[in-house]
Amino acid sequence: MDDAEPILLHEPDFMLAVLRAAREGPARLDDAVARLRAHLAAAGEPLALAPEELTRRFEEAARLLEGACAIVPADDGRYRLTPRGVRLLAEHPDGIDQSVLRTFPEFRAFMATTSRPGPEDDPRLPAFHAGMQAFAERRALSDNPFASDTPDHLAWECGWSEARDEALRR
Template sequence: MFENDFPLLSTASLVALIMHKAGSGPVTLESCETALAALFQQANETPGLPPEELRERLAGHLADLQTARILEPAPDGGWQLTRRGRRALEQHPEGLDQTDLARYPEFAAHLRDTAHKPCGMDPRGAHFDEGYLACLNGLPFTANPYAFDNADHQAWENGWTEAQEEREQEPPR
């Protein structure tokens, strides 16, 4: 196991925890947090992440499960398993990951709807795209218009290199 690898925090493990807990009645974010804390205590481990990040992960998985219609709002608050959720729990007692969830049409549609929206993680995506297009248009690697010692240069270079690698992998025509 790697130093920062916590199997109990994998997507499948957290989703399994939520689904098993929901299998015996409605769940809330708080009840999932309590169940996760109990698992860590039983394993004599610590999560290795701040409580806010654990809460955020669980909340994200609850939202994903609702999007996939595995969970639905419970009448008294929280979430409960749907009929689809009960089947999913029977078929995947070890949990589901994003690949599994993508098999559900509602979740796949959600991924398509959110896939191309900027997430703010890479402020230099446009420079990457510039480099990528430069390669496709036949410009040489040396055509990078940005100063060598900055991140814009690197982003352009990464885009150009990505396009070049894809070209090399294409079967000859």
């Protein structure tokens, strides 16, 4: 049986391609695209993304990596790795995503200034903020006021946990 379904590409694939393209010196996003195409071709997989979507995904990966201080702009639209980018490649050879980047205070600050979700973007944001407030008020995780099988319960728990993690990082 032939499974002709194309491979799914995820954020770590794009971030790794961006970082690996600049491993030897300043690179362009086109270099990262070529690297990903070659990797997929070696695996016998097609690149099943429209050119606009491919460009958008690589630009987003580069934007996030720059926000984490893993790459910096070089000349002529190129970018280069920073020591942090080199370290990320060494420590995470199988993939880098936002959960890895969030360990850096620069990335958290970058995200706070560039993406301000509002209630119209995420209907669970009030529950998330309520969970953060509950941690600040020294309430227990078990004090979650939402039914355990609801999205609001999870959002509240995520907010509480995020506040706890922030407190532990200080």
